[in-house]
Amino acid sequence: MDVTAQSVWTNCLSFIKDNIQPQAYKTWFEPIVAVKLSDNALSIQVPSKFFYEWLEEHYVKILKVALTKQLGETAKLVYVIKMENTYGNKQPFTEKIPSSNRSALKSQDVDVPLNNKNPELKNPFVIPGIRNVKIESQLNPNYSFENFLEGDSNRLARNAGLAVANKPGGTSFNPLLIFGGVGLGKTHLAHAIGVDIKDKYPEKTVLYISAEKFTQQYIDSVKKNNRNDFIHFYQIIDVLIIDDVQFLSGKSGTQDVFFHIFNHLHQNGKQVILTSDKAPVDMQDIEQRLLSRFKWGLSAELQSPDFETRVSILKNKLYRDGVEMPDEIIEYVAKHIKTNVRELEGAIISLIAQSSFNKKEITVNLAKEIVEKFVKNTKREVSIDYIQKVVSDYFQMDVSTLQSKTRKRHIVQARQLAMFFAKKYTKASLASIGSQIGKRDHATVLHACKTVDNLSSTDKQFRKYVEDLSKKLSL
Structure with missing residues (x-):
């Protein structure tokens, strides 16, 4: 590498570092490599087209000032975009971009169109019309550990979250998967971990995103031929929090790209935090290789509070x-x-x-x-307690009888129906349903659901039970 190019770029970096936030400098300028200096044009190598577009969109003015200080008004900047060999184009390509004025940037003949003003691909987290100079964490500061009260129902998950916040990527809880039913605090706890990490480690890039939004961004990146940039963006995150990861069910393309991103982050000691309405064992249509990675760390359940x-x-x-x-x-x-x-x-x-x-x-x-x-x-969010009460009333028995250890046929059937409807109408895991209906395990719940399905198709009286209870529970 040309010594002069290095010295010019080092001086530019010194100026840039004094004028932008440390996190932005670390993310967008540390990965850049000076390549050569020729005819008053400095060539710098960036890792992807996404990187180049981000610099052009957000840092063109400061680059212009820094370079002009070093090389005068005739200074030019050449980007050498070198994709990562793992995913992208092995042939690097260059763009000559003069740094003297913004309009010249627009009209220059280059292979990459510079007139695309849609900010979505340049940074998937920029709201249209708003120009951010850093990756926003998307965290809600109101969700903190302070207002996430500890109880028997959440002690394991909360303490694991605190351990991760103290040492992100440095505990055996990686990934940390928090699972449980609706409204039990999964999203709150995930945000609390992120907020605490940002407080303790302001230099770390933390990002919270729902699996639904992640999927949509991936689909958009494929449509616009920017898959490599999408992957690269997520690979530079230090702490990635993905909410409702069960949303990836059946989406093989998104699962594949998430698999590569997850591997990269995990191998580089980055922290991954996931939330789900189900335990890994209950997730449907998620690839086995992903499920096995979910189990690498800790799966902690949030249950209904006592x-x-x-x-x-x-x-x-x-x-x-x-x-x-x-x-x-x-x-x-x-x-x-x-x-x-x-x-x-x-x-x-x-x-x-x-x-x-x-x-x-x-x-x-x-x-x-x-x-x-x-x-x-709020009856549409039917609870397991409510289901047990409706089923018990229907069969004219107490909830305690329904939950008892007795093997009397009519009580066993009532219990199986309660488990069947709990699985149908709630997002609770099989293990959670079993523990709330007589302290059974998830295998018992699975067996109960299969039994109800079989009896519904062979026993006319039993089918009437199912139809009557369905009407009562769907009101």
């Missing part, structure tokens, strides 16, 4: 909002809303709103009114 935890969650919520409420009201709400944390907090917000807007005193009767309306309005 009564004490629900009371603590409500008290914490009220404290944060600066609202006082009698213990009997808090306990009433906690006792009657067991499904998930989201419903729990939603009910208490509704109660506060009713009280303040309608100038009503917060009483048990008002709480009862709100809770009944709230549960009715």
Whole structure:
């Protein structure tokens, strides 16, 4: 490599480093290599077309100033775009781009079109019309460990999250897969880990994204022939958080690209955090090679919070909002809303709103009114507790009888139906369903579902049970 080119570029970097954020410098300038200096044109090598477009979009002015300081007004910049051999074009190609003015950048004859103003591909996380100078983490700072209260239902997942936040990529919890039903705090905990990492390690690039958005970006990159840039973008992330990874089910192309990204990150000591509504063992249409990688680290389940935890969650919520409420009201709400944390907090917000807007005193009767309306309005998110109650009422038995160890045929069938509908109407894992319906294991739940399917097709009376219960549960 030409010594002069190196010295010019070193001086440019020194100026650039003083004028941009450290994280942006690390991400976008450290990977650049000076190649040669010829006819007052400095050639720099960048790892992908995406990199080149990002620099051209966001750092052209500072590059122009830095280069002009070193080489004068006639300075030119040549990008040598060298794709990574693993995925891309082995033949590097060059673009001559004068750094003297922005309009010249637009009109120059180059192989890569420079008039594409769509920001989606240049950075998948830029909202159209907004120009970011760094990779935004997409994290919600309101989701913190401080307001994610610990209880028996989440202790393992929360403590594993804290360990990962203290030493991202440096624990055996890589990947960390957090799974559980709707509204139990998977997204909250994933954000909390990311927020804590950003606080402790501001130089690290942390990115939160839903699996649905990741898939859409991948599809767009294929359409626009930018798959290599898409892969490269994700390979430079230090901590990747993907929410609702079960969304990748059946999407073989996205699974394939995620497999390569995951391997790269894992091999380079980067942290991967995933959330899912199912345990790996219950995921359908996910390739075996991906499932095996999900199991490399730790899979931690979030379960429905117990009564004490629900009371603590409500008290914490009220404290944060600066609202006082009698213990009997808090306990009433906690006792009657067991499904998930989201419903729990939603009910208490509704109660506060009713009280303040309608100038009503917060009483048990008002709480009862709100809770009944709230549960009715959120009935579509059917809980396992609710299913057990409906099935028990239908067969005229107590829930405790349904959950008991007895092998009496009519009780066993009722229990199997409860498990069948829990699998059908909730997003809980088989293990979670089993533990809530009489402390059974996931194999028992699987057997119950198969039995219900078989009996429905062979036994007319049993088929009527299924139809009646379906109507009751889908109201």
